[in-house]
Amino acid sequence: MRQYQLHKQGEAYVPVITEQPKPVPGPGQVLVRVRACSLNYRDLIVARGRFGDKTQGRVPLSDGAGEVEAVGGGVTRFKPGDRVAACFFQDWIDGPFEMRYHGSALGGEAPGMLAEYVALPEQGWIKFPEHLSFQEAACLPCAAVTAWQALVVRGALAAGETVLALGTGGVSIFALQFAVALGARVIVTSSSDAKLERARGLGAWEGVNYQRTPDWDKEVWRLTDKRGVDHVVEVGGPGTLEKSLASLAAGGHVALIGVLTGFGAPTGSLFPLVTKNARMNGIYVGSRAHFEAMNQFIAERRLRPVIDRVFPFEQAAEAYRYQQSGGHFGKIVVEIP
Ligand SMILES: NC(=O)c1ccc[n+]([C@@H]2O[C@H](COP(=O)([O-])OP(=O)(O)OC[C@H]3O[C@@H](n4cnc5c(N)ncnc54)[C@H](OP(=O)(O)O)[C@@H]3O)[C@@H](O)[C@H]2O)c1
Structure with a gap:
């Protein structure tokens, strides 16, 4: 064989x-x-x-x-x-x-x-x-079980909550599908407007092009009427975590999953977890x-x-x-x- x-x-x-x-x-x-x-x-x-x-x-x-x-x-x-x-x-x-x-x-x-x-x-x-x-x-x-554990098992995602999914790769698109099926509002980020359009076709509520809008966290903040999102599907890692925390609502949840920007230390402070009474879970499939x-x-x-x-x-x-x-x-x- x-x-x-x-x-x-x-x-x-x-x-x-x-x-x-x-x-x-x-x-x-x-x-x-x-x-x-x-x-x-x-x-x-x-x-x-x-x-x-x-x-x-x-x-x-x-x-x-x-x-x-x-x-x-x-x-x-x-x-x-x-x-x-x-x-x-x-x-x-x-x-x-x-x-x-x-x-x-x-x-x-x-x-x-x-x-x-x-x-x-x-x-x-x-x-x-x-x-x-x-x-x-x-x-x-791998990808689907990771998204499931992140949002459903550890995140206890509820209908009406808002989810931020970074990028349009395997994990993020499963997260989008599960969250939409559970009645959540999903904001997707992508480097491509065409991909954001496809994400909308799968039920995404909003899309932000993170290349054209480098301060995508501010756009997420605006879209959520300065409330922030309840869950972040964090596949970016050290280079995106600071903006993910800035996008988070009080009491929100970060599912720390990925390393698309590497394995190093986060570029920003973790202190927003404190000021937002938020939680972060490491997820491995x-x-x-x-x-x-x-x-x-x-x-x-x-x-x-x-x-x-x-x-x-x-x-x-x-x-x-x-x-x-x-x-x-x-x-x-x-x-x-
Ligand atoms: N902990 C775990 O159990 C677990 C399980 C699965 C995956 N992961 C990790 O999660 C990450 C995603 O995995 P995957 O298999 O879903 O990857 P993938 O299918 O290769 O997805 C990559 C996509 O992520 C987006 N992206 C790349 N750099 C980005 C950035 N700086 N900010 C925002 N989005 C960015 C891009 O989307 P656009 O083209 O739309 O911009 C890219 O197409 C990887 O780091 C992987 O190692 C971890």
């Missing part, structure tokens, strides 16, 4: 197709014929070598969906033919996060999904809503229980992930380059024939 691996070229790692034996599911394992994978910004971070030497030979991508081909002894949750997606943290089933779960994160600390077949313990797979295709289901494990609750919501509301572009299996490197370009809106998928 064909399996991508990350191989070092110069300073970074690139996905290279290799030929490997088809896995045989051991006791408790489920063998899946992978039909689609999706990319996340994290996959670019992995390819830049953030996980060090263990990146060499690593199977990339956390997110994939496919069809159960065979099950090992003792498997009770799945049978051949079931349509499943992999869980980002294979070991985080339910309850609070524990540091040991880091070792089970697919496509980073643990081997990932970009292969024709993947065998994983049955606890690490989940059935996905019937109305979704394999390509749509492959968008869920979510558990299988979060994924299950989210799937139920997606099924009830008939939500569909927004796929920007689908690349053939052979063109995974092009998919990486497209993700890097930031030209996308929502998710980028690699299909596997």
Whole structure:
């Protein structure tokens, strides 16, 4: 079978197709014929070598969906033919996060999904809503679960509240979809007016072009009648946090998720958290229980992930380059024939 691996070229790692034996599911394992994978910004971070030497030979991508081909002894949750997606943290089933779960994160600390077949313990797979295709289901494990944990689980988002989503990448577009479905008002920022228009088409209340309006926090403040937003989906990190805090309403919630502007210290003070009696939660994807609750919501509301572009299996490197370009809106998928 064909399996991508990350191989070092110069300073970074690139996905290279290799030929490997088809896995045989051991006791408790489920063998899946992978039909689609999706990319996340994290996959670019992995390819830049953030996980060090263990990146060499690593199977990339956390997110994939496919069809159960065979099950090992003792498997009770799945049978051949079931349509499943992999869980980002294979070991985080339910309850609070524990540091040991880091070792089970697919496509980073643990081997990932970009292969024709993947065998994983049955606890690490989940059935996905019937109305979704394999390509749509492959968008869920990282970006969607992150947005769900951020807004619904930790944020306890309520109808009528206002949400600020930064940019129009995978996490932010899922946050937009969930928040709109829950009756919230969503302000989206983007570098592109065309993308803001698409976001409005998905139900965004307002859009702010953060390139043409570098003081986008002031525009958010104006749009909310000087009240601010109840939730910020903070995917920018140190370079955007100051303005996100300036955009926040009293008692508001910042879901600190991303590192689009890097891993360093915030450029501004955190003191607005104090003066606003606000709260900030660090979010790292979510558990299988979060994924299950989210799937139920997606099924009830008939939500569909927004796929920007689908690349053939052979063109995974092009998919990486497209993700890097930031030209996308929502998710980028690699299909596997
Ligand atoms: N903690 C977690 O569990 C978790 C999970 C998933 C992702 N993340 C992180 O969250 C971030 C987003 O991930 P993703 O996969 O959704 O990324 P993505 O799909 O690649 O989205 C990138 C988009 O973000 C927007 N953007 C870039 N720089 C920006 C800036 N300075 N200010 C505002 N928006 C900016 C751009 O949107 P426009 O083109 O519209 O301007 C860009 O297209 C990444 O840092 C990722 O590592 C964290």
